[in-house]
Amino acid sequence: MLMFSDLVGVFGDDRLSSMEKGVDHAEFLNERVIGTKLKVLVCVCLFSINRHNGEAAQQGNSDTAGSGPEGPAGPAGSTDPEVPRSLAGPPVPAADLSGTIYIRWGRDDCPSTASKVYDGVAGGAWFDFTGSGSNYLCLPWDPVYLPYQSGKQDYRGMVYNAEYETSDFPPLSNVHNYDVPCVVCEVNSRLKMLMIPGTESCPAGWIEEYDGYLMSDMFSRDSPTEFVCVDQYPDVIPGTSADENGVVFYPVESRCFSNLPCPKYVDGGELACVVCTK
C-alpha cells in the first residue's frame, strides 16, 4: 500500500505544502490523477501540432511538384545517410558507367575508334606443356614485380613469349616465327564488346574495331588455348624471327566433318573474325 511518507520523495514542494494544509489522502490522489491526465493531454496536443507542421511543410514541398493522393506508408527508414548508401552501393559517376576494352592481337596500335591503354608482348603457357593457363596474355613491356623468390621453382605456372605459326598460310606467311605484339584498347562511348568468329563485318548498329583471322594453338595439343582474333594486317616484334616457339598462334580452319552449316562454311577455310563494339 502506498503510504503518505512514500509520496514525499515523489511530488514537488507545492504538492507537499497543499497536503500539509489538510488535503486528505484520497483528494490528493484524485488531483494527482487529473494532473497526470492533463500532462498527457498537453503532450498529445504538442505532438499533434508538430505532426501537423511537418505535414504542412511536406505538403508545401509536394505542391511545387504537383499534388496527388497520399500514397501508402513506406517501410521504416533511417535518417542516417550511411544506411541507404551501404544498401545501394557507393554512388558511381555517370562517366564510369560507359565504355569497354578489348585486346587487339598482332598490333601495338589501336584503331581510330579506340584509344590505347597499354601495348605489350603476347605471351602464355609453353605450347607443349599440359599445365599453366590456357589464355593468351598481353604482357606489358615494363613489368613490375612484387617481392619474389629468386631462382626457378617447379611448383609454378610458366609464361613464355608468343610466335606466329603461319608458314603454310600465304596471307600471313611473312610473319611466321616472329613474336606477336598486342595492345589493350579502350572505348569510352560504347558499352559492349563482342568478338564474332566466322565473319569480317559487324551486325547493323555495331562499330567495327578490327577484323582479322581467328587463331589458337593447333588442334592436337594436350593443353588447348582459347580462340582469339589476330589482326588481318599483323605487325611483328622486330628481331624475333628465330623459331623459339613459346605459346603459338595458328590459323583456325572450319571443318565439315560433322554439322557446321556447310557448304556456307568451307571445309578447310581459315576463319575470319571481327571485334565489334556498341
Ligand SMILES: [Ca+2]
Ligand atoms: Ca620467334
Ligand SMILES: [Ca+2]
Ligand atoms: Ca615457331
Ligand SMILES: [Ca+2]
Ligand atoms: Ca586451309
